[in-house]
Amino acid sequence: MRQNSIAVSPVAGAIGAEIAGVDLAQDLSDDTVGAIRQALLDHLVIFFRDQEFTPDRFLAFATRFGEPMVYPFVKGLDTHPEITPILKKEEDRSNFGGLWHSDTVYQQTPPMGTILYGIEIPPYGGDTEFANQYLAYETLSAPLRNFLDGLSAVHISGKGAVQKTRTDMMKHSSAGLKGDELVSRHPVVRTHPETGRKALYVNVAHTTHFEGMTEEESQPILDFLFRHQVKSEFTCRFRWKKGSVAFWDNRCTQHNPINDYHGFRRLMHRITLVGDTPV
Numbered sequence: 001m002r003q004n005s006i007a008v009s010p011v012a013g014a015i016g017a018e019i020a021g022v023d024l025a026q027d028l029s030d031d032t033v034g035a036i037r038q039a040l041l042d043h044l045v046i047f048f049r050d051q052e053f054t055p056d057r058f059l060a061f062a063t064r065f066g067e068p069m070v071y072p073f074v075k076g077l078d079t080h081p082e083i084t085p086i087l088k089k090e091e092d093r094s095n096f097g098g099l100w101h102s103d104t105v106y107q108q109t110p111p112m113g114t115i116l117y118g119i120e121i122p123p124y125g126g127d128t129e130f131a132n133q134y135l136a137y138e139t140l141s142a143p144l145r146n147f148l149d150g151l152s153a154v155h156i157s158g159k160g161a162v163q164k165t166r167t168d169m170m171k172h173s174s175a176g177l178k179g180d181e182l183v184s185r186h187p188v189v190r191t192h193p194e195t196g197r198k199a200l201y202v203n204v205a206h207t208t209h210f211e212g213m214t215e216e217e218s219q220p221i222l223d224f225l226f227r228h229q230v231k232s233e234f235t236c237r238f239r240w241k242k243g244s245v246a247f248w249d250n251r252c253t254q255h256n257p258i259n260d261y262h263g264f265r266r267l268m269h270r271i272t273l274v275g276d277t278p279v
């Protein structure tokens with residue numbers, strides 16, 4: 001499918017498309033920006049190959065789609081604090097964010113989206129999986145959807161498993177916080193502000209319990225949802241190469257960076273874009 005001068009090719013039945021025919025480091029026309037944004041809304045995560053950004057051009061590209069925000073726990077570049085280097089060194093064992101999650105859902109206003117740019121890529125491993133949270137919600141039974149529609153959930157930045165994934169990154173690039181300071185409450189099912197579709201909005205990395213219920217009462221339902229929302233038929237998997245870019249809609253996706261490249265260095269640059277309060 002072609003939109004203006006770009007070619008949009010789905011990579012899986014549930015989620016994801018690769019876009020060709022555009023150099024993201026150039027000044028993009030309004031029509032091209034509109035076509036890319038529509039592809040993001042249609043496919044939830046979009047991929048580009050063979051891109052080459054300076055920090056200035058990466059930030060300029062991101063700004064065409066929203067307002068970049070600073071990540072709270074890891075230092076950004078000295079010259080561009082909105083760009084977070086995601087570095088795994090050869091000796092590191094933990095993989096930053098290495099479990100299924102939505103980015104910084106523990107903030108009162110979580111990001112609209114995230115853009116990740118591959119700079120140094122291992123010879124194999126380090127793929128990222130993405131999961132469609134519209135389908136995760138729509139495939140639940142009607143009684144369970146009705147139950148979840150009226151609930152909010154509590155999300156924390158310092159849930160045990162996700163804290164462990166930050167260990168190595170925080171050693172060499174901490175922004176000064178410990179990682180457990182932030183707490184939010186958001187609807188379990190959020191309505192996308194642009195598409196109007198409902199998406200499941202809990203995740204195993206940060207969600208602790210349903211508001212008004214104990215953790216013990218919440219856990220059996222959450223455990224089911226955590227398994228359900230990342231079923232293979234809701235996902236795609238992206239293999240990184242140098243110069244690859246992934247841009248995902250944080251309001252209706254989850255992602256999981258796979259930690260299977262020990263002994264290799266991997267460097268990505270990440271920008272997150274300001275979102276809205278989930279409703």
